[in-house]
Amino acid sequence: MTSVRFAGATWRKSSVSGDTGCVEAAFVDEEVGVRDSKLSDDSPVLVFARHEWAAFLRGVGNGEFGLATA
Structure with missing residues (x-):
């Protein structure tokens, strides 16, 4: 079940994510909050501070996680 703090939140996913x-x-x-889109309202929510999320996104953008780009 979605965290109570995020019950009324607007959830967003990448436009290139597909189904x-x-x-x-x-x-x-x-x-x-981050959750699995396949589970939607039943998904557990991982909660991060905004500065933690920003650091994660910078790391992704800098290639720090060894992910291949499409």
Whole structure:
């Protein structure tokens, strides 16, 4: 079940994600929730501080995780 803090949040996912295997993110106050889009409302929510999320996105953009780009 979605965290109560994120119950009324607007969830977003990448426009290139398709219908499977994606995560959604929502922003509430100074926190970012991340959940599995396949499970939607039944998905557990990982919660990060905004500065943690920003650091993660910078790491992705800098190639720090060894992910191949499409």
